[in-house]
Amino acid sequence: MPDPADVPASVRDLARRLAEPAPMRRGSLSVRFLRCNKPGCACADDPDSRHGPYTSVVRTVGGKTRSRAVPAAQAQRLRAQVEAGQEFREHVEAYWQACEQWADAQLDAPEAASQEAAKKGASKRPSTPRSSGKSKR
Secondary structure, eight states, X not given: OOOGGGSOHHHXXXXXXXXXXXXXXXXXXXXXXXXXXXXXXXXXXXXXXXXEEEEEEEEEETTEEEEEEXXXXXXXXXXXXXXXXXXXXXXXXXXXXXXXHHHHHHHHXXXXXXXHHHHXXXXXXXXXXXXXXXXXX
16 A cells, blocks of 8 residues: 555545545436327327326446336435436546556656666666686585
8 A cells, every 4th residue: 555645636635535425326317208198198199298207217237228216306316316426437537547647657757766876876787796606616
């Protein structure tokens, strides 16, 4: 685990945001108005007289579409949960980018350190042994 002092501030801030618990959902909000097709019902003739709104959250799980119906009274809460999920996903992507920049900086750092060592007169090749590895018998 890296020393907390070595962690860039942007990575720390994003990690803090990701750690804050909040009710959230994946997927999207769907609001539909339906036609029932019963004879004599106004929805059969007039598009403005359709039944609804019917609110649900829709998402794909394992290649299949899953839907969960929610009462209209809960639509606003559902909308806030879906938006929180989308915001969380954006924070995860930003966190990935910040960590990759940090990783790139670490990869670039040894080059700078070796250049600094070269300025101080350090040798890049290993020392040679003074005696051969074989016995002289």
